[in-house]
Amino acid sequence: MSVSPDSVLDIIAEESLVERSALTPDATLESLGIQSLDIISIVFALEDKFGIVLEQSEFEGVTTVQQLVDIIVVKANAAAEAGPAGAEPAAKA
């Protein structure tokens, strides 16, 4: 399943409790009150919705909505092409 910028924006709005209309490309995450924990929740929601696995470390240094959407779309689509979540073995604990 490919991941569109619109679907990513929907999840960002839902998980970070920011109005969808406030998610303009140049808006900074800081100005919107989107913190690192929100980004983790967004990543988790994307993983659950699209059945993909994303590395949270990829999101360090992201400052604007556009950057966040771009990196998610690229990573998510790459991950989706690589196969569904669950193909990787679980962590050995």
Add this chain to the structure above:
Amino acid sequence: MSVRIAVTGLGCVSALGQSVPTNWARLKEGETGIRRLSQPHPDQPRLIREGPAAVIDRVDTSAADAYAGRKVTAQLDPVAVYAVVATHEALTDAGLIDDPVTLAGANIVYGGASGGNATMEDGYVRILLKGQASVHPLTIPKTMSSAAVSQLSMIFGVKGIAFAISSACSSSAHAISEAAYMIRAGRAKVAIAGGTDSSLHYGSWYSWLALQAMATDTCRPFSIDRKGMVLGEGAATVVLEDMDHAKARGATIYAELIGAGGSSDAGHLTAPSAEGAGAAVRAAYAEAGIPTDTPVIVSAHGTGTPLNDKTETEVMRSVLTGGLDRHRVIATKSAHGHLLGAGGAIEFLLGVLALRDGVAPPILGYLGPDPECDLPLSLGETRPFEAEALVSNSFAFGGLNSVLIAKRG
């Protein structure tokens, strides 16, 4: 006892609804929050939660959101959401929600039979079911036994002693009694007490099923052909206060907590003991200093399991004197289900309202008398009953017993 304990605020959420007025009105109307579930797991259709349950379908967090901020409340596990909603109501009711100075000096003792089960289950689904080698970074703080009380402290700015008590189905009754002792010891003028539980998730459901304690039809306390308990969820909070402090600020006083008695069976893990439970009831009467022929309304533990109700009957028949008809027994689990760690608090809370209003709401699901449960049960419909005191029983797994006695405020 020199320091008297006033009950000055109430709040709750259960399958009966949200808020004390809603729960009380529906209880008096003989309505139930129990319904039949039939829910397959979204990822494992073979797993199904099927049977009677007292589920909270929706929680209105708007008041808590406005107070704490939506970003705070949105990240909570349901176990903490219930606690926050109930406590916001109780503090508002007590006239303390906008009193940061009093709240800062308050204590909190909050019960829970477990922690954030929903978050725990989400984590296991990711790790073991989906093979995702990471869980949400807030998994530990959301699942720990003290998750709810930590949030209460942070959200309401309570800077006194705050901790969780876990004694299974007696947790919140123990919380109320220990909070009262804190006030009596002079450690606080105001203590927030209660409990919360959210155990209607698949893991909990199958665990309770394995225990073979769940009814297949509904909860029928003290009835012939009763088959077991019905799981519920929710939270209940009471604000306890030094009576002089409450009167000085003109607070509404629902009741006075005059006695708390506890005991441990030191016996069986799941089977109740009349000796152990009776010791807790007698200890509560001794502390309350009221004779056992005082007309009381008993808010029974009344789970609807064959053994609990039989044992509770034996206990109350051995304690109550003056003729059983001068007393009345209610069993509200038949309406809101078994709230586990919140059970003792919601049953005390509803008992306080019955005492205040001079009525006894009906026990639901009753099919007919069981000779082994010969108590003065409140049946049929809500009827006037003028009690002088409330006796609220909690007898938990592990034989951990806590009994609260209150009189009119």
